Amino acid sequence: MPFYESAVATGDAAFAENRAHMLALLAELEALQARTEAASARSGPRFTKRNQLLPRERLGLLLDAGAPFLALSPLAGYLLDVDDPARSVPGGGCIAGIGSISGTKCMVVADDSGIEAGALQPMGLEKFQRAQQLALDNRLPFVHLVESAGANLLRYRVEDFISGGSHYCRLARLSAAGIPVLTLVHGSSTAGGAYMPGLSDYVVMVRNRARAFLAGPPLLKAATGEIATEEDLGGAAMHATVSGLAEYVAEDDAEGLGILRELVSRLGWRDLEVPLPDGPEPRHSAEDLLGIMPRDGRKAVDMREVIARLVDRSEFLEFKSAYGPETVCVHADLYGIPLGILTNNGPLDPAGATKATHFVQACCQSALPLIYLQNTTGYLVGAEPERAGMIKHGSKMLQAVANATVPQVTVQCGASFGAGNYGMCGRGFAPRFLFTWPNARTAVMGAEQAATTMAIVMEESARARGSEPDRSQIDAMRARIIESFERQTSAFYTSGRMLDDGVIDPRDTRRVLGYVLTLFRRSERVTTRPVTFGVARP
Numbered sequence: 001m002p003f004y005e006s007a008v009a010t011g012d013a014a015f016a017e018n019r020a021h022m023l024a025l026l027a028e029l030e031a032l033q034a035r036t037e038a039a040s041a042r043s044g045p046r047f048t049k050r051n052q053l054l055p056r057e058r059l060g061l062l063l064d065a066g067a068p069f070l071a072l073s074p075l076a077g078y079l080l081d082v083d084d085p086a087r088s089v090p091g092g093g094c095i096a097g098i099g100s101i102s103g104t105k106c107m108v109v110a111d112d113s114g115i116e117a118g119a120l121q122p123m124g125l126e127k128f129q130r131a132q133q134l135a136l137d138n139r140l141p142f143v144h145l146v147e148s149a150g151a152n153l154l155r156y157r158v159e160d161f162i163s164g165g166s167h168y169c170r171l172a173r174l175s176a177a178g179i180p181v182l183t184l185v186h187g188s189s190t191a192g193g194a195y196m197p198g199l200s201d202y203v204v205m206v207r208n209r210a211r212a213f214l215a216g217p218p219l220l221k222a223a224t225g226e227i228a229t230e231e232d233l234g235g236a237a238m239h240a241t242v243s244g245l246a247e248y249v250a251e252d253d254a255e256g257l258g259i260l261r262e263l264v265s266r267l268g269w270r271d272l273e274v275p276l277p278d279g280p281e282p283r284h285s286a287e288d289l290l291g292i293m294p295r296d297g298r299k300a301v302d303m304r305e306v307i308a309r310l311v312d313r314s315e316f317l318e319f320k321s322a323y324g325p326e327t328v329c330v331h332a333d334l335y336g337i338p339l340g341i342l343t344n345n346g347p348l349d350p351a352g353a354t355k356a357t358h359f360v361q362a363c364c365q366s367a368l369p370l371i372y373l374q375n376t377t378g379y380l381v382g383a384e385p386e387r388a389g390m391i392k393h394g395s396k397m398l399q400a401v402a403n404a405t406v407p408q409v410t411v412q413c414g415a416s417f418g419a420g421n422y423g424m425c426g427r428g429f430a431p432r433f434l435f436t437w438p439n440a441r442t443a444v445m446g447a448e449q450a451a452t453t454m455a456i457v458m459e460e461s462a463r464a465r466g467s468e469p470d471r472s473q474i475d476a477m478r479a480r481i482i483e484s485f486e487r488q489t490s491a492f493y494t495s496g497r498m499l500d501d502g503v504i505d506p507r508d509t510r511r512v513l514g515y516v517l518t519l520f521r522r523s524e525r526v527t528t529r530p531v532t533f534g535v536a537r538p
Contacts (some may be wrong), residue, residue, distance in 0.1 A: 020289035028438070079495055107141070109128055231288045279336035282311060303413070327345075353390075369406050372408065451485075
């Protein structure tokens with residue numbers, strides 16, 4: 001088929017402005033991630049004194065050198081408890097991602113014990129549980145590097161205690177589903193954290209550093225009056241020789257990681273791996289993606305220009321191009337993998353929603369993964385769309401997306417407003433993965449629309465009471481709404497609340513999609529042996 005002839009003018013002023021804006025956002029993203037790494041690295045002298053490796057050093061030794069690592073939710077917790085962007089440290093207190101260990105793709109979570117001794121953070125709970133769910137969905141062995149002070153009692157919230165129970169429920173279900181759970185305990189694993197190794201199928205503990213007990217010495221003394229040392233209560237030697245909690249004891253972090261790598265290699269899952277995909281590159285440069293998306297999200301953009309910089313040879317077959325043309329559906333290959341792509345060149349109208357429904361169902365019929373490139377202001381409103389059955393046709397699209405039988409991946413490239421977020425497989429519709437570009441904006445509607453809507457309501461309410469609207473009150477209300485919406489719509493804000501799986505550089509989109517598509521193909525090859533219950537310890 002003919003490749004897509006691009007109309008992007010890379011030399012004009014608008015492109016340059018868009019590119020500069022995107023690069024500034026990417027610099028901000030890089031600075032936020034560097035802030036987290038620096039905060040953890042400040043504990044370096046203390047770790048060295050204890051003959052320990054920092055969490056990111058542990059990851060470096062665990063993962064295969066040179067193999068890709070897909071970091072997940074690196075901005076988790078950003079601006080959650082601290083309103084000042086300059087002081088907020090993202091990450092949720094743990095590092096999570098998908099990488100290769102001894103040639104086997106695994107879900108890896110490492111407690112970031114360089115920050116607050118690895119104490120649990122609210123978004124860290126969600127981040128951990130999201131990683132568990134992705135491991136289950138994609139049939140990935142789950143590997144956890146444990147060193148955590150547990151709950152921060154100074155910031156205790158009962159809801160965190162309750163929701164934290166899902167950690168253990170999900171570990172049990174992973175094991176029961178036939179997915180190995182492996183844990184290396186580097187340091188403290190106390191109280192509820194003790195059930196992390198307890199619910200693992202394989203446990204490695206580091207001698208004289210690892211601790212696992214339901215009640216540490218202070219709590220034990222407070223509760224029972226009993227006095228015991230940490231080593232007697234829950235040291236590696238005791239758990240390897242007396243309690244049976246540990247299968248392996250390592251002399252230090254490095255040896256423990258080596259044991260873990262050998263253990264993964266002996267599970268036999270490497271034979272199930274699918275090689276990373278390879279296919280002809282797009283004819284148009286990924287660099288162009290920096291300048292295609294308008295800085296002003298209200299300006300129109302032809303999303304076929306984005307598709308042409310993602311798919312093989314920039315070739316695609318557009319589906320029903322003349323019907324509901326503002327909803328774009330195409331068949332294409334990405335790294336040689338056939339798939340369907342849906343995106344938006346305008347609002348979703350009745351014809352576009354009907355076309356999207358047809359396309360989703362047809363892709364399910366042929367087992368084609370679906371990629372959604374979101375740039376939508378939502379479903380079309382007005383008297384004519386209502387009479388044309390916008391609700392009915394939009395609902396059909398929601399039904400199709402919600403019940404699709406193939407893996408779905410969403411990339412928020414620009415606007416993601418209103419029910420368009422739902423129809424284009426937003427977070428609420430549980431795509432297998434969801435990534436965001438740093439310029440993306442997400443909200444129930446635009447800030448100006450929300451402010452104007454409430455201004456009209458206030459004006460009509462005042463007149464209904466027989467008085468004139470107070471213009472100063474209305475103006476103050478408009479300002480508050482606009483500020484609130486603008487603050488909450490940014491990609492960094494929404495990513496901090498775990499509403500995506502990570503903010504990515506637009507230039508990396510093809511590689512990221514290729515990586516997760518490989519995971520889908522791999523998961524189809526994995527034959528697990530589920531049991532009624534997880535693996536129980538003696």
